[in-house]
Amino acid sequence: MNTAMKFRTLTRHLREGCKNIIRNGWMTIASVGAVTTTLILVAAFLALVLNLNQMANNIENDVEIKVLIDQTADEEQITDLGDNIKALSGIDTVQFSSKDDELVGLIESMGEEGEAWQLYEQDNPLSHAYAVKAQNPADTERIAKDILGMDNVQDVNYGRDYVEGLFQFNDYARTIGLAIIIGLVFTAIFLISNTIKITIMARSREIGIQKLVGATNGFIRWPFFIEGMLLGILGSLIPIGAILGGYYYLVNNLGVLDNYSFVTLLPYNPFAWQLSLIILAIGVLIGIWGSVMSVRKFLKV
Amino acid sequence: MNTAMKFRTLTRHLREGCKNIIRNGWMTIASVGAVTTTLILVAAFLALVLNLNQMANNIENDVEIKVLIDQTADEEQITDLGDNIKALSGIDTVQFSSKDDELVGLIESMGEEGEAWQLYEQDNPLSHAYAVKAQNPADTERIAKDILGMDNVQDVNYGRDYVEGLFQFNDYARTIGLAIIIGLVFTAIFLISNTIKITIMARSREIGIQKLVGATNGFIRWPFFIEGMLLGILGSLIPIGAILGGYYYLVNNLGVLDNYSFVTLLPYNPFAWQLSLIILAIGVLIGIWGSVMSVRKFLKV
Amino acid sequence: MILMKDIYKTYANGVTALNGISVDIKQGEFVYIVGPSGAGKSTFIKLMYREVKPTQGTIIINEIDMSEIKERKVPYLRRDIGVIFQDFKLLPKLSVYENIAFALEVIEESPRNIRKRVMDVLEIVGLKNKARFIPDELSGGEQQRVSIARAIVNHPKIVIADEPTGNLDPDTSWGIMKTFEEINARGTTIIMATHSKEIVNTIKKRVIAIEDGLIVRDQNRGEYGYEI
């Protein structure tokens, strides 16, 4: 009697849940408003943090190891060295750069001040070099050490201070980003379930009446379950619209930042869709949880 | 009769407002919870954005103009040039750096790769220089142009691309930060007044009864005004505690980031206090506004 | 004092509760409103303190035309009318004392007078020992008596009572009726909707019988009943 719910009772709960959304009028609007607002917040920050994380990855991927080759090495030795480096595990690309290329690069990178050095083009004091990139930037240090042990390597240079600093900074930034997201999700959970709780508190008398007329806790809870789910879905609509529309706009209008090569947004497809799904899931789960939790404490009549 | 409220009626409203906080029990807790959560959010982001802004300022303040002096200039001319620069408006500091200093600086800044250049110490191709800082970094470009027109100036160098990029980037960051703060404050306004509105909606019947018993709109509104203010104050307590405690902790525990010279937090005093005041003001204003606005639509009985 | 002319009232859901009612009630009268359930008694009563506005027709109370009165002025009108609501309409979070005092706070009475008058009416309705309780802690009849106390506490010119004895035992009912007669003797107009044949037939007053939104009988010192 208590266990198996008749199918018609399930459809009754579904119908009641939907009707309650309409019956509660202003309360529904207020709840959906709270869900909408908090989810927009979460979505905005999720998009921001995930994209910043991606940019941090881009910057880290730009890190390269400059292998300075002994001035005394001949062509064959240089080729051998290149092959040896390629043979290491975790190598992405290996690029040869002659000492003339190096000087040109140096002068260019120094801007106007570099011009003073052009006199020295005939008497280039630089070495030939290999530019090596690791598949995983975190391996940079290990690879650099391995290369340093090879023959004909004058020095290995990967801006140790800079790289270490960069990784450390990015780690901090990622931790802060994660903390913000977790904090926001918990805030969203609290605010949404808090709002739903108030609206259900305002209905505590009705719940009491239902119990007095012979309804079991399960019978009362089901429509609230449905209602919470619908609140979540309705509250996700605008945030999802904002994600799909807003992100589309951003992806197509960030040309102004083109001079920062690392500023590339995650691709619209699948990112915007994944984010929408996450937002919908958060909305529905909190909606259900908030409803069912809140109704619980009024069931003891 | 309608105009002047008797003093005892004012104290009555004050008393009722305070009592309502207690009478409404769970509703009060839920409202205060919503105020608390949203204000913590606003406070955290205000602190973050204002500090990041400060850091951006620090970075911008590091920008300096390098004035390369003609190799042919004698000591007197160099001193004159220094005086002329100092005479410009908006100059903060002017620092002389000999060509030997410059070479040392250059080699240091290039790290390991710079060692190759040490051979050239005898034959230093660099010029003497002045390092100039503007009081307001935004003036950098104007000052650089002015200096370029002076006698005995070989070249003026302030990393134009870098500086322009930096300023542009910081401008973007500031705009985004401001947008986030404004967005958050509006979210807070909406969420808080939304929550208060629901709790007042749940009391619409009581408001109707009061009107039927002969209460004027003003008479009904006053206790809600007091109650909204108290909700704001109560809801600000934890956020203010979090600001004062949390910021104290941060200020004293950010030593790990010491290697980033520009990472300096705004001083605890007065920043933490100012922020607390802002949060209190936001809480109280939204509390009052939310209460009085919500009660309005139930006064038409 | 209370003058209604050709009043029609159709609610938002399309139900017509009053179908052209005209009545003239003089200061100091005591009037019973009788009629079957759903006849329109409460609607008729609600017009007087403007809980309900007529769809059509004129209402004049205390020489004031209700269709011309400014919204701001309505509370002052209501202070001259003490209402005992059919569903009591007590403020659920206020104590019995606070509920009754509210009607005096509204007119900015002094705290001393409030205390005295509230205690007086609590005595009258026999609830002095329940002053600190909230409505939910009271029995049905006790709640009804709080509603009665609140209606008479500020000595209004008119007392409107919508089935004030529906939840009271006969003894308590007669006590309340005695109070009404005393108040009435002091010049207060009393309008009382009731289903109690016994009361109407014992304390003989003017009887207005309503059926289907129409006045079917208006008789001084009449008997209970609404057959024409």
Add this chain to the structure above:
Amino acid sequence: MILMKDIYKTYANGVTALNGISVDIKQGEFVYIVGPSGAGKSTFIKLMYREVKPTQGTIIINEIDMSEIKERKVPYLRRDIGVIFQDFKLLPKLSVYENIAFALEVIEESPRNIRKRVMDVLEIVGLKNKARFIPDELSGGEQQRVSIARAIVNHPKIVIADEPTGNLDPDTSWGIMKTFEEINARGTTIIMATHSKEIVNTIKKRVIAIEDGLIVRDQNRGEYGYEI
């Protein structure tokens, strides 16, 4: 069917509403509960469907000891008892039809039966034309009749009525009483708290008089009154 032994009830605020009550009501009986306002009638009644739990004493309903019943089982017990509440307790957002149907949905009745039975009781209480209205759109007496309809719609073994005619005119009251007698004739136990001397003295049944939380009289075919 209903057996109470030495029941005491003290509410959280310290008021003692019942002061040692014992009673035995057999299946198929018709019992009036009379007594002054605040005597403890509603409290006595609320014990039977466990809206209130006794501070002390044993209650056995349908052979089930109420102090031992699992919380989970209480709803099933309540389905055997139809209650007309003194304050109606209608669900404010549901229509008249939905309010009454609720008592049948709870027992997972088929939609066809629900429709039929609801229409039947609406006919009985004379509200067939108000099925789509919500409680706020009804007069006091109409609300009370909805409450009556809901209580009897699922043919419960026991009908408990707390002043079911307090807001009804005499004619309608007699109609409701006729319905109760019919139900009672089919074997349903009826327990009715009332203030109506006329009803108690006309339709003679067992009368339990309560005063100050004590049973002061328990008499078959008794008259109204609670003096010892």
